[in-house]
Amino acid sequence: MSGIDLPTPDFTNNMKLIGHSPIGGRGDGLQLMVHRGFAYVAHPWSQGFSIVDVRDPKKPGAVTYAPAPANTWNIHLQTHDDLLLVINALDLFADVETFADEKTYYTKSVGDTVAGSGRKRAWSAGMSVFDISVPDRPRKIGELNIDGVGFHRLWYVGGRYAYASALFDGFTDYIFVTIDMADPTRPEIVGRWWLPGMNKAAGEAPTAPEGKRYALHHALVSGDTAYACWRDGGLTLLDIKDHANPKLIAHRNWSPPFGGGTHSPLPLPGRDLLVVADEAVLDHEEDGRKHTWIFDIREPTNPVSISTFPIPSEADYVAKGGHFGPHNLHENRPGSFVSETLIFATWQNAGIRAFDISDPYRPRETGALVPAAPTEMTDRRAGRPRVIQSADVFVDAAGIIYATDYNAGLAIIEYGG
Template sequence: MTSTAASVPAYTNSPGLEFVSYHDLEERPAFKLALHPVDGRWLLYTGHIWHNGWSVLDVTDPAAPEFRAFVEGPPNTWTLQVQVADGLLVTALEEIGGPDEERAVALWGRQRGVPHDEGVLFWDLAQPEAPRRLGQFRTGGAGTHRNYYVGGDRAYLAANMAGYRGNIFVSLDVSDPADPREVGRWHFPGQWIAGGETPDDEHYLHGPPYVLGDRAYVPYGRAGFVILDLSVESEPRLVGRLDIGDFGSIIGVHSVLPIPERGLAVVSTEVIMEGGQDPMNLVVTVDLSDETRPRPLGHFPVPVPPAELRIADFDELGGRFGPHNIHLPHGLPWLAAVEDHVHVTYENAGLWTFDISNPRLPRVRDHFIPAAPTVRRGLLPRQLATQTEDVLVDARGYVYISDKNHGLFILKDHHVAERTSQPLWRA
């Protein structure tokens, strides 16, 4: 099923980000996104925020995406996050809305008295449009949020394990996906309640960890950006940490994108409160030349509304305004490498791209801003507004963005499509 032209929401864009198509996802707004190229086809898997389950779309022709399947998930359970590699689909299961039940019911639609599932599921994709469930890893706690899997026999989780406050770092052996087993774990001091520790703040891993070799680059919430040594898998060791102090929302550091060939990382916090009530949120470049002391280098400029929107700042549009997700290529050849071109979602400000060829002076490149939805699909935001959540860029230069109430937008990034430093990867 493809959308009709009449159903395409209005948008504002700069020439470098060209609108290609829109799909309403059968009225189920997507959250996280993952691509699986196979046998000449490009399949997109989505988690959902207001619906329990996952969708499969064929985006081989990005101008005419085709809805293929909706896979039902467990009731009263967040099914937000997906990863795909080596023919294995990895999906997170999580208690909706966190430990505060009243808040979770009011804001996120959690059902009182209805059991939820938790942990992470592993699915075989021998038939890509019909995932076959293989195994499950349970945390004993609230489940997992944003996880990391790029193939092979290891997966890395942001997991709320039994006895801990908030999510911690957990590594799994998935050589047998039907029977995943824990290899190691690491937590920030104060999280291990069952061990007698006392938390002094909301220091917990948001995820996903980003693992390269024996290093894990970890967005650890209010604890900041953490680098772990995984050379002894059973006992991860702290290497360095960037403290964000009073910057950022209660979530703290949300995403970390290491760019090892340049000795850099991009680190972002996540906006949470609507109407500009958060402290200043950040997207920064970080110098990793001394990994024991990661050092901030440059601050991404705050997006300024294009003149045609006729607003002084984005908070006038309602909902959240500020950074959320970054395109994370995870070294997968079918996803666009970052080099000096970073994609960041900014909630009611849509998608913005930045040039970090000079990491001390990031500059705006392009933007794509959908108009506000006209139909409410979920409880948030309180004032119906665009809330661009996730972004994924494939090696062909096509960009996929999701929203709390819109469907899926597919764009073409002409900078990615035209650059010659990255060979074109084909399914």
Template sequence: MRLLAHHPLDGFGNVGEGMALQLTRDRRRVLWLAHESAPKNVTAVDVSNPKKPSVIVQTTLPHDKMRSNSLDLVGDLLVVAYQTREPGMTPAGFEIFDVADPARPKSVTVFDASGPASRGVHHLWWVDGEYVHMAAGAADFTPRNPKDDQCYRIVDVRQPSRPREVGRWWLPGTRDGDTEPPPPRHPTIDTGYRAHNTNVYPRRPDRAYVGYIDGGAVILDIADKAHPRLLGRWDYHPPFPGFCHTVVPFFERNLLVVSDESVREAAKDWPKLVWLVDARREDKLVPISTCPLPPVAKFAGRGGRFGAHNLHENRPGGFLSEDVVVGTFFNGGVRAFDVRDPFRPREIAAFVPPAPRKSPARAIQLNDVLIDERSILYTVDRIVGGLYILDFRV
């Protein structure tokens, strides 16, 4: 990996886990970024020349007790998540924007996911132009435990001005009123039973691949979107410390790539790993290896978090590979692994930039990664560092 450019995003370099590329009608390439925290909502960056990125627009959130954190884009429509700091606040849900002119986003509508026990939408996925798949609360969803406040929701946006929910799923026993008993809490680090990434690919529109935090990796049959059905669940918490974040299917190889998220500084929740899981039987998921990381002692004291987080997710239209896994590891930077032998992944490239100026973490905290069809890699810092653009030809 070779650094092509770095942009601090005009002093607002705190980027969340929402990155999407737009090809505009005038042939520009625009990277949309969601911010990890207020005051900014989204930033659009012209990356047509990856060596000379430039900010097109930055928008501001309605108030400072909310964040966007996640977004997705199809064509000229941008969907942005809204999550509030506390339950019961608004706006909480998602907003759809027309970004045909990236410099002037125009609101189309807001989907309301607020409620007494809801903080809105934490993460969303939208790649087919039809259904938004999201980790969200709802006005009529009351968790037994406040940490379990995000279920998996499916929203039909084929009429963008009139989004409507068509289905939802939650881990049985986590909702107030469920007949099933509540699942046991994690004995050491209880981060909750709730949905995080909710990936659905055009190749298998009848499957949802969900990271369910302390509930593990989940595969759902969503052929009937009104009634999602559990097919398989790999529950590895405990003995591991929890927070299953992302599940990426490698369809040709019957594998899942599963990432945890490190959520405590100084690696106090170690190990947080990227796993390869045999998925030949959806009802019998078997872990077979992990991607090798440098010794935890080398990074734990550098500042901020160290461990797995987001993955390059093989989104339609971008860089597609079932031989290489790429992920972000906070102060461990962005790392790439050759997984052609799924039992023995090996690291083939890494990029760890120096600590951004004025970062309270005193270290880089790379948060998300996206690779386009040109093998240009985009990665972002979650605190102040902004955008890093690399040549990913390895």
């Protein structure tokens, strides 16, 4: 696709669209990694993942598609060196009878909902490991299988351990697990941690209020600390020096009065700061105005929120339709663009944003691009609006921004600096 064929963004400020890929006709993307010149895109609707050649980001090339096992989604993945880790879980959004209304997914315990649906086990749950020494020819070399719904999201940047959110039988929702990767062909869960009340099989009484989900979205690890976001259960800092026995350092939850959805952590260890994004999960801000917070974590036992990112305001995004608010953050992975002052984020129907937090008490927006509306809808849920829903963002070492959308393909963006 040449520059003249690029879809015209709805809004730009200090960002320029330089490339776009329809991902081989599977325009739906959730998490993505850019690794050795290839973009690995996890699909929320197309039941698998794709690999896009982006060695020339202005002219993305061939696409390789890897289908998921039956009734399974691969919505999150991680790359490091010659390894690709891909989650396996029940494809919840394909279960149109149980999850036809997205509120069911975001406001009720997934473990209880799936257990109550009477579904018989017919999906893969856990994680697959692929050899990607040939980047666009993934070769499966290992698998970790669990009972229950499966994994949700992973964190792996090399070394012996990976980390995941996992929903086992007997639990209300996703919990934190540590995974021993000493033998990538036989990964093994070695540690677990959950909020009190989540282990129903052990007789714990659920503590989440009606209409709320206490569920680990994912954790990022820095040093011996896992920074974990629990949707309506807030934020925990976990000591993982003993990987078999994670221990709580601190727990904060600001829902209520705020609307929950705590989703994405980003530790900035050189500054003793932590960025935390609360995901907007319902249309027209029905779940309230969502924020991205900056915490001072100089004292890990007492994280203190000191500011929030500014809210996009150049258009009426609440009225636009779909979700308006934070979703994911670029995660400063080794080998990618790394900064403790410049933060890149997706804002769903408000596109991709850049924020300068040199002064953590006064974050300011320094760039934005709102991609054009999708031309085709891969999202099969009834009644979803045809608007952009920017999902994930990855910035490579050269500063090129890659962003996925639930329907509109892969956007490749240049930041003005």
